[in-house]
Amino acid sequence: MATTILMPALSPTMEEGKLAKRLVKEGDEVRSGDILAEIETDKATMEFEAVDEGRIGKILVPEGSEGVKVNQPIAEMVIGGESTAPLRPPQPDVNAAPGRSEESLQEKRPARAEPAQPS
Numbered sequence: 001m002a003t004t005i006l007m008p009a010l011s012p013t014m015e016e017g018k019l020a021k022r023l024v025k026e027g028d029e030v031r032s033g034d035i036l037a038e039i040e041t042d043k044a045t046m047e048f049e050a051v052d053e054g055r056i057g058k059i060l061v062p063e064g065s066e067g068v069k070v071n072q073p074i075a076e077m078v079i080g081g082e083s084t085a086p087l088r089p090p091q092p093d094v095n096a097a098p099g100r101s102e103e104s105l106q107e108k109r110p111a112r113a114e115p116a117q118p119s
Helices: 102-108
Strands: 002-006 016-022 035-040 045-049 054-059 073-078
Touching: none
Parallel strands: none
Antiparallel strands: 002 073, 016 035, 035 045, 054 073
């Protein structure tokens, strides 16, 4: 099973913070309680602990990033023996019609009828 690690809310009023220091890298094995990163708020710098055991699959937010919103994905963790493939599927091109080219779309459009002219 894979899971996404989110930016924590370290206080009730926290809306964003700085990922000041990352203490793990992609491929590292982590256990519950291991320190993953140091998060800096406007008032303090706090350690962020892992709650699950697994392997860091992908880092999504680099060290030193400021303005990271609470609940924003910051990393992906692989739990068990799964692959480190991204959790989010690739985003489809919203401008492309699936399985249809522009030519096939033009072929299926009805021809415009000319208005009837009185005789």
